[in-house]
Amino acid sequence: MYAQMIKSEATEDDPQRLAEFQARIDAGEKIEPKDWMPEGYRKTLIRQIGQHAHSEIVGQLPEGNWITRAPTLERKTNLLAKVQDEAGHGLYLYCAAETLGVSRDEMTEMLLDGRMKYSSIFNYPTLTWADMGAVGWLVDGAAIMNQVPLQRTSYGPYARSMVRICKEESFHQRQGFHIMMAMVKGTEAQKRMAQDALNRMWFPALMMFGPSDKDSVHSSQSMAWKIKMNTNDELRQKFVDETKPQADYLGLTIPDENLKWNEETGHYDYTEPDWNEFFEVIKGNGPCNADRIEARQKAWNEGAWVRDAMMAHAEKKRGAKANGAAQ
Ligand code: BYC
Secondary structure (H helix, E strand, O other), X not given: OHHHHHHHHOOOOOHHHHHHHHHHHHOOOOEOOOXXXXXXXXXXXXXXXXXXXXXXXXXXXXXXXXXXXXXXXXXXXXXXXXXXXXXXXXXXXXXXXXXXXXXXXXXXXXXXXXXXXXXXXXXXXXXXXXXXXXHHHHHHHHHHHHHHXXXXXXXXXXXXXXXXXXXXXXXXXXXXXXXXXHHHOOOHHHHHHHHHHHHHXXXXXXXXXXXXXXXXXXXXXXXXXXXOOOOHHXXXXXXXXXXXXXXXXXXXXXXXXXXXXXXXXXXXXXXXXXXXXXXXXXXXXXXXXXXXHHHHHHHHHHOHHHHHHHHHHHHHHHHHHHHHHHO
């Protein structure tokens, strides 16, 4: 199915239809699954929504790592709920992508063989409990910054899935900040753990927004189609501007000597992340890429019997229905 789509994308779309389609987007109309759409639009959405879904699913791994070691029962139930929410987000997003003619199985295979990506951030390890705070505060904080505007994206099923996801991400961000507050109010050692988590997560969190605008391949077309509502740098700047006062409130230092308020621009100046590191991570060479894919491959292999059983059950039901109809 996906291969067919790529093939048909090579055929030129009718300019008249393209213009009508763009006019609908410009007028703020939502595009729905059965509407005509250019193949490039469909393919870009599958790539972005699929990558987003995979990020939610792979994103469970670094946090799942801490469920059994959460310091209190309350922290454990909160973390468990957060990780479950992420599984739910992955499912809504896979469903949204499926409305575009790709199956969840195909997307999973593309994740496992490297044809589809997931967010770079999940290729970093979570070494201490403070990382659960930093992930909630910074990673979910960055995710919300990116996803709130996507509630207005042009593709109906994607926009609608974002509404619920954003509500849940806000809770995640708050619970992460709450963990950080507890850590900074704790012992000196706990405060050091919180600072260490911020030191390690800061630049990877900035990378979540994607490469700088000059290196972004897809931004201009995706923004014209309202698949993206802002550029990568716009959202990164917004994140820095909102997060710096939160770090001050926590009494923590963002690990960037160049982070300074700029009166002229009305924004913080900051150091860009190491883009070589980013491109290495998305090529598969980050600290945890191999572990993450291995864990997903294992889950896929071990779930094969469930998928087979469900197919056999559906087949049996179809057979029983056909027999009933024949009698
Ligand atoms: N990681 O042209 P560009 C979350 C790739 S997690 C990996 O700017 P685009 C959460 C990009 O795919 C957040 N790859 O791309 C879950 C492209 O390569 P391909 C997930 C990245 O798509 C659990 C190339 O770099 N959120 O929510 O216009 C717990 C050039 O980039 C990354 C979403 O997915 C990256 N960070 O813009 C907590 C939101 N950045 O595909 C939280 C929806 C770029 O040509 N997605 N690349 O091989 C988006 O908004 C956009 O896809 C991005 C990238 C801003 C991420």
